[in-house]
Amino acid sequence: MRSKEVRLNNGIRMPLIGFGTYSYPNNRNTTELAIYNALKMGYRHFDTAKIYGSEPAVGNALNEAIFEGSVEREEIFLTSKLWSSDHHDPVSALKQTLRNLGMEYVDMYLVHWPVNLKPWVNYAVPNEDDFEKLDLETTWAGMEKCLELGLCRCIGVSNFSSKKIEGLLDFASTPPAVNQVEMHPLWRQRKLRETCGHHKIHVSAYSPLGGPGNLWGSRAVVDHPIIQSIALKHKATSAQVALRWALSKGSSVIVKSFNQERMKENIGSFGLRLEDEDMFDFDQLEERKIMRGEFLVNETTSPYKSIEDLWDYEI
Template sequence: MRNNQARLNTGNVVPLFGLGTYSSSCDSETTQEAIHMALKMGYRHFDTAKIYGSEPALGKALTEAISDGVVDREDIFVTSKLWSSDHDDPVSALHQSLRNLKMEYVDLYLVHWPIRFKSWAEYPVPNEEDFEELDMESTWAGMEKCLELGLCKAIGVSNFSTKKLQHLLDFASVCPAVNQVEMHPMWRQNKMRKFCGEHKIHMSAYMPLGGPGNFWGSTSVIKDPIILSIAKKHKATPAQVALKWGIQRGTSVIVKSFNEGRMRENIGALDLKLDENDMINIEKLVERKILRGDHLINKTTSPYRTIEQLWDYEI
């Protein structure tokens, strides 16, 4: 790892600081403006997904920036994700994402959740009749085909437990490059970090601040007394402390804000250096997973009858 980048098991590098483009309220124009601002501030890693609806806006902004000479395509890292209704044909799904993005390839393509919906369920919260049986071997073969065709530079997963990752490794021809999961100072994923380290799988953190501002999020991370005291000690903000904690552990952090001041504050975390005592004190925080995935649980049609089954009791 150097210059705030990590090297994936593919040999490619991923910037450790990324901008998430999911928004339940922002229109395309607002998203594009945020992308242009982010590029000027030094952001080079952008995270999207079919289900976010932000692929066209991200693609338009990046295409304009590349055309204007602001940035070269090779200098940006773009992640998108296979939605749960597209497991039958990852290649076609990625082709559609690339059309949305107006790009020839993405740098990383992830299986969004370890769950499969019927083809019509192109929405975030499924109905009971939307669930299908997951055949991860077939899905992963499609992901490997995406890689073979040059539609992406790396493939990986999101929201996988260590047990689900091990199951994938048992049959995969290509080891996933990344597992993107919820991770922040109050959900540290130490078991997952150890497993991924052993298998050279990079970890990427969504909700690195606990998701404040989202209806499912929490401000508990950035309001915790330990985080506040570390921030005061370094003359930094609580958000910068939480983000630098992730980056300092070699994790890429995907932070979502389209507010110019917060975007500038967040990327300022790269200039912070936490000491050993800071890292030790953060380990003392009580852990609590915030995005539990309750919408994927039911007693009749989902493969997961309980939250514990979804996360294989790693919760």
């Protein structure tokens, strides 16, 4: 299993394939059953967030498996995220997450977005007057306090551009271990991967299949004719090919499907080997970002007046 893990910049090992638990509408029983099945298949990394609403289901399913003896807590890598309304107090936010999960610690705690919202904004799409000034230095000090208190084993970020990573490193005492971002064959993140690689920050790919089935997702990746042709050549599925592409770039992947056949299919991507000509074909694909983050942009209260501001022109 060591070959299916990555060693992070703090020495901690993280499984290369994570099981995502975002779903809409959120159904606790469905989520718990999916996690139970995922554990049986060998998944050990589980990804949740306050805003997903799945923390109680994730915690209950994992704790039940631990109680039954089918898995030990030390075998599990559990990730959750600081929602944008909690930047003022990451420690309290993580303590609430731990209560939701019924856990003493999470393995990874990520800043979900480089956006600060008012404390009562517990919904995913903020209104225009919900934004507050972002003071990332204070936020990161709170994240480092979470680490110091033993509430988490690693801290990191999500949806950070190269410029935002560089800015964070200007004042961070502890650098982020991970930057979790959208990444797939149609959004290859070359510049960001280079920046993170230079600073030994691991890039983790969310929506590595383009997020089909999500409200904002697309089937553009799995239905792309070039990706399908590569899959046909290897007697694989387009999903396996897309996941193998991300893994070949040194990234981990967060996959989200509660369908048992697709769950098996996704974890089977480890057995696939792509050829140089396949990688060349990937590099020729026209790029398209799917999660653009328009809901975080406005011309009055948001720190980002345009999509280009949000991503620092990496779009």
